[in-house]
Ligand code: HEM
């Protein structure tokens with residue numbers, strides 16, 4: 001059986017009156033929240049070293065020593081946790097022709113004029129950007145982070161290389177925090193989105209408004225129950 | 229009543245016997261890691277320096293022994309790997325190390341055995357302090373001594389990244405960074421460093437930076453008169469000068485002395501990381517967070533009831549209900 005183009009095989013219509021569409025399985029949601037929590041812990045502990053004005057954040061972890069010890073360990077957790085998410089989501093995040101139109105009408109996106117945008121699959125171009133930015137930045141962060149990791153990898157790279165790694169790590173950290181802010185903002189701003197990651201489903205109206213192509217595909221096969 | 233210790237001007241003097249108050253106080257600190265706007269001290273201590281005259285060193289390692297003894301460190305028993313260097317690198321328990329190198333002088337075709345005492349240079353512009361993220365873990369006193377305050381050290385290794393001389397070492401036991409203190413605890417009570425006191429040939433001398441510079445100039449003259457045309461002082465400008473400095477017989481080629489840095493300075497990468505990256509990064513994150521909060525408060529993207537109905541029709545059509 002061929003793979004659906006705009007939806008995950010597990011996505012399905014949960015109820016028809018009112019319409020509820022299942023978007024994420026429980027295991028995927030758990031995976032997402034482990035990743036999110038790791039990222040928050042990493043941002044808070046990392047920022048403590050980033051600026052003297054934020055050093056007080058080490059208090060959240062007990063002491064500077066503990067924050068220093070914990071940060072890279074959570075980094076490894078983040079990497080593997082995100083890897084699992086990546087494997088589940090990469091295919092539906094591949095670029096599609098309608099993404100170009102979406103980006104060129106970014107003004108309508110920001111003002112909420114969704115009727116002027118093309119119909120979208122499970123992810124729009126903004127969500128795809130966040131996905132790929134996170135993917136690239138997490139790889140950059142783990143590679144540079146391991147080069148900086150004194151406790152276990154002190155002799156791994158020469159000091160000049162470590163300097164570059166540290167600069168790259170700091171820049172990538174700022175970038176991923178910006179992407180994270182955008183991600184959290186979008187999840188709140190677009191009302192009805194959060195429940196996709198809490199309860200796992202969204203309303204039919206939400207799917208119609210934001211991801212109509214996805215809704216059409218899921219509805220089209222749903223009489224047969226979850227596909228395949 | 230005890231008196232305040234004098235500022236030491238030599239390591240040769242014997243210690244006074246009466247108890248003395250420390251003369252190196254928290255209020256004498258001019259720079260503190262991860263601390264902007266340090267209140268400047270009201271007094272300026274005399275700048276001190278340790279001069280290492282490489283041409284006089286016989287490689288006996290009395291200085292290493294004195295260092296271990298005074299600092300009460302316990303380096304592991306070494307192994308012979310065919311070099312006089314022992315241990316084979318600086319360690320968290322060995323703050324100074326005699327580095328030996330054999331160099332064939334192309335001018336004379338003679339083999340020269342170069343011995344350099346390696347350790348913290350006590351830079352006027354210390355890269356370790358600049359890189360350190362932990363407030364108060366590294367301080368610089370007005371007499372030039374750069375000291376690690378271990379209670380505040382978190383063991384991140386940024387000092388290693390920042391130091392142009394590859395000096396600090398992180399302990400695998402307590403995960404804190406260690407290096408030569410220039411015997412700040414001895415200097416505080418009017419004593420010179422233990423290594424300078426132990427050196428049998430006066431290859432290591434200690435005193436005010438001015439006195440030591442004068443002595444170094446004398447030594448350079450003497451070496452020149454003996455045919456070492458390129459003799460000179462190694463007190464690198466790139467780090468603002470150092471409070472441990474060398475007399476070298478081949479000052480034109482520092483790197484022959486076991487890779488002594490040719491033009492040490494804080495790496496521009498470290499400067500960029502601790503400078504513009506921090507300012508621009510904080511600004512970008514602040515603006516993004518504030519913008520997100522404002523836009524989130526004043527606007528939203530909401531699903532209309534008609535859209536719920538449209539979805540219902542779509543789903544029912546498709547399902548054929
Ligand atoms: C993915 C694996 C990661 C690893 C292995 C890692 C490792 C490290 C290490 C070793 C340090 C030096 C401090 C310490 O030893 O604890 C550090 C600093 C830092 N990390 Fe990470 N990290 C990772 C991910 C992240 C992420 C996702 C963020 C941001 C959300 C982040 C933000 C920072 C920041 C801001 C610093 C301070 C940089 C500076 O001082 O300029 N790290 N990281």
Ligand code: SF4
Pocket residue numbers: 347348349350351354355356357374390391392393394395396407
């Ligand atoms: S030599 Fe290295 S450890 Fe010593 S003061 Fe200079 S930067 Fe700091």
